[in-house]
Amino acid sequence: MQTRGTRGTRGTDRCECQNKIKTIISRSRTTLKNKRPMKYSKQLFALILLALLSSAAGCIDGEELQSPKTHKDEATHSHGPGDELVWEVKEKIADTDFEIWLGHHGSHFHGGDTIEPSVAIMKNGQAFADAKVFNQLVNPDDIETALTDEVETVYEPGTDEEIAHYAQGDLQIPAEATQSVIRFRIQIPELDEFSRDASVKIGH
DSSP states (O other): OOOOOOOOSHHHHHHHHHHHHHHHHHHHHHHHTTSOHHHHHHHHHHHHHHHHHHIIIIISOGGGGSOOOOGGGTTOOOOOTTOOEEEEEEEEOTTSSEEEEEEEEOSOOBTTOEEEEEEEEEETTEEOOSOEEEEEEEETTEEEEESSOOEEOEEEOOOSSSOOEEEOOOEEOOTTOSEEEEEEEEEOTTSOOEEEEEEEEOBO
């Protein structure tokens, strides 16, 4: 399964901000050391309080201020109306506990469009996340002829709107196509590698 996303720079941001706070306090002590003790204590306290308020506003936890990751960076891939999952093939793999569904996002395609193939893999009725799935378009009149490069997909956990599936391996439909075939190459650790095809109608 392809992995996605990396942690932010929280540790680096925290160290930088803590160093800044220490520098402020050190300079304040140097500047105020010749003043009266009571006045020195009050001013130093005020500076420390200001530094702590800055930290609470997000200086230390820099990760919270970063822009949210999307698409392949994290599992935040979503689809709008008209781009729902459509399943073309549902197959129980003989003599195994696995079932696969083959399809794509969206239902209306034209030559030159991008299509996002999708595969759901279940073992004993439960989503299976440990496979690797690749997809490409092949010529419907000669399925041994590839029309696109093969692209690896990404596992998307289930949501309230969609079941868990592998997707995000977008492919571009040839401009002149009237029909296309999606070829899925599937690697499941417990089984031998296998391929399956799903046909897609193309409108003009």
